[in-house]
Amino acid sequence: MESEKSDSDTRYVLGIIENRVKEVGVAALDLRRASLHLSQFIETSRSYQNIVTLLQYFDPKVIIIPSNSSAPDGMIGLTALLERCSNARKVELVRGFFDDTKGATMLQNVAAKETRAIFSENYHKQFYLCLGAAAAVLKWIEVEHGFIITKNSLQITFNGSFDHMSIDATSIENLEVIEPLVLDSIKQKRNRSSLYNMLNTTKTVGGARLLRANLLQPLKDIETITTRLDSLDELTNNEQLFFGLSDVIQKFPKDTDRVLCSFCFRQKKGSVDTTASTRRSQVLVAAIILLKEALDLLPLLSKVLQDAKSSLLCNIRASLSSNSAYSVLKERISEVISDDAMHARSAFTARTQQCFAVKYGVDCMLDLARKSFCTTSEAIHELGIKYQKEFDMPKLRLVYNQRQGFHIVISESDLQQNCLPNVFLQVVKRGKNFCCSTDELMSLNSRNQEAAAECYVRTEQCLEDLINYISGDVRSLALLAESLSLLDMMVNSFANTIITKLPAVYTRPDFTENGPIAIEAGRHPLLESIQFEDFVPNNTFMSEATNLVIITGPNMSGKSTHLRQVALITIMAHIGCYVPAGFASFRIVDHIFTRIGTGDNLELNASTVTYISIKS
Structure with a gap:
């Protein structure tokens, strides 16, 4: 929205x-x-x-x-x-x-x-x-x-x-799954990362969000986990496929999944908020440009995936390349949207692209609004050049943002006797620059924004049939967004983590129905990445016959680190990622609960165990 x-x-x-x-x-x-x-x-x-x-x-x-x-x-x-x-x-x-x-x-x-x-x-x-x-x-x-x-x-x-593994909120905090622990004494984060930050090398917003969701609620289905691990085997052994997918995913708009929401929410009839209506029109036009750009990249993505062998990658290729809805949608978009329309991150460039998204000749009123938009934009540009020459300020420049529109930025070095001429109004100093405007610029800026708003509204009216068509097949858009997010997580997060580590550092975990939890030469995934000397690995074995392990040792000997290490390796295995160990075998884990550190409550005269019992 x-x-x-x-x-x-x-x-x-x-x-x-x-x-x-x-x-x-x-x-x-x-x-x-x-x-x-x-x-x-x-x-x-x-x-x-x-x-x-x-x-x-x-x-x-x-x-x-x-x-x-x-x-x-x-x-x-x-x-x-x-x-x-x-x-x-x-x-x-x-x-x-x-x-x-x-x-x-x-x-x-x-x-x-x-x-x-x-x-x-x-x-x-x-x-x-x-x-x-x-x-x-x-x-x-x-x-x-x-x-x-x-x-x-x-x-x-x-x-x-x-339907996923349950990890309570306290364990999420103790294990540093999403955020690093905070030291209460100095209120600063430790010089360490969280599991999410370590794995989050994704290129899209959807990929980062999917990674976070998987870490908070790992999978419990062995078949799904195995399918992900099979695709990781192929990605880590086929460099051409890995780098090809990484390059293609990076070309997709970063927030492709935002397109889906734009076509699912419609403004309620009878709304009189002109500003909200204009903003809504702008969002819809931007969404169609995003969708056009994503659809243009689908043939390239299918080409990179054509030699894939794992079932996960093959299913993604089949769902994207054999779905006729995408080709039909691409044709419908090309009928009204200009071939030059592209998504842009810059506010002014994006606004210009949105105003000129629809082809010329589709709507004469839209063409007139565009002409007014171009006229005022050129007048604003010429006004900036005029001020540079008139006041001898070669570093004076015009800047645009969505909140203020066009405004003037003057470098402190351009000022003579540290004083601005009276023509400049609304002066605000930001660092070594002065931000300001003039009566003439504000008048042109207002006319320019009105012309842009008219372009947005007329463009949405021209695209009404196309918007209704897209809204009728939202499932195809959802499939596209889900496929890109999953590919991004598998390629740019999981596979990238494995490939950028030293050889034989990460290994594929095994899963059994009723077997033990066995970890050989396991390492803490976060600490080993910041520790200068070699990390000392540890072994873990738990089965139905030996389902309780008591760890003893002096202070600072690594007892808590070992507990966190086992839990984090278990989480990584259940999201379908390789783990930092020489060998690892798991049975499906339903819940992870932890209580690490001291939780005494002096006010209640309660020890850690007593206080936990009171809370739960």
Whole structure:
């Protein structure tokens, strides 16, 4: 729904509701990928550990809960929990918005055809809480942002988070999976990275987000893990394939997955916010340019994958090259979009590309708006040259950004007697430069922005049929975004990590149904990357007969490091990546729980074990 955000900026809106028997319903709407995740479960922990884990996973920007919700006996309450565990914006709605019947009806209308089956009558009766949470989330999006979801466009998963390995929030922090630990004494991060930072050499936003999701909830399906490992075998042994894929992925727009969201959300009829409407038109035009650029690169990607042998890479090649929807969509786009239109990161270049995206002659009113845009842009450029000569400021330049439009930047070295002429207004000093404007520039800037806004609106009107066509086949866009994200993670994260290490440092893990957990010459993946001398490896063996290991030793001997090492190697193996060990064999792990360090609470006169028992 928004066009320019940082890679790490969250996009989830979370709805949570509970009943008096400790049953919780959760609906998480991903605004970037237009997908909805539903979960309903019994909260067995008095401290809401399951919800805390979901908050860690989704990292929502907004959390919606019922107003005046009282906690069941022995529970701390949702409101108190959210105040303590999340910095997201909290929104309280009356319980009437959490209507499961309306939720089921709304989801049947907007759900993609492939996911409608989950809304049968049996599902409705059994999972009414998460449907009520979904109703509140969708209604809040409509009221707050003035957007509605188009029909048959929302990808919905049910209880997806519980089909993966569960790692509680405390363990995520202790193991440094996403963020490095913070030293409370000096409030600074240690001179070390996290597992996510170490592996995150991805080139796209979708690849980075998929990597984070896999680390927080690793896989439990042996077949999927083995398929990923097979593709890693091929990528690490075939340098031509590895470098070819890495080069092609880098050419794709960094935020290709943003395209999907643009066509799934439509502005609600009756909206009178002209600024929001113009912004919406700009986002749609930018999304079509992004989509055009991605579709143009698909033949090159298929060519690089043509000699691939592993099933994962072959399936991706088949899904992208044999899907006729992409070729038809490319033809529809080429009918109205100029061949020269390209995605650009620069604000002014992107704006110009969006204004001239549609071919000439399609709409005469659009051509007139473009002429006005060009005239004012040239006048602004000539005005900058005029000021350079008139005030003898050769370093004076015009700069454009989306918030201010065009403004003047003058170097401090250009000033005579450290004083600006009176013609310059709104002067702000930034470093060694002065940012300012003039009456003439502000007038031209206003006319230029009005012409650009008219171009956006007229362009969207010209593309209305194309937008409706794209919205009708969102599943193809979702498949494209998912394939690129998975390729990026496998190639630029997993394979890159293995190839850039010394030979024989990382090895492929084995998986068995009921075998032991055996690690030979295992190493801590984070510490060995920053340790100057050779890391001392350790062996680990656990089976049904020996399922408890007690580690003893003096302070600073590496006991905690060994515990973290085993857990991190296990996580890496379950996401389908090679591990830092001479040999590693695992059975599927369902949960990882850790308690590392001291957690004494003097106020409660409780030891670490007692305090943990009180919390859980």
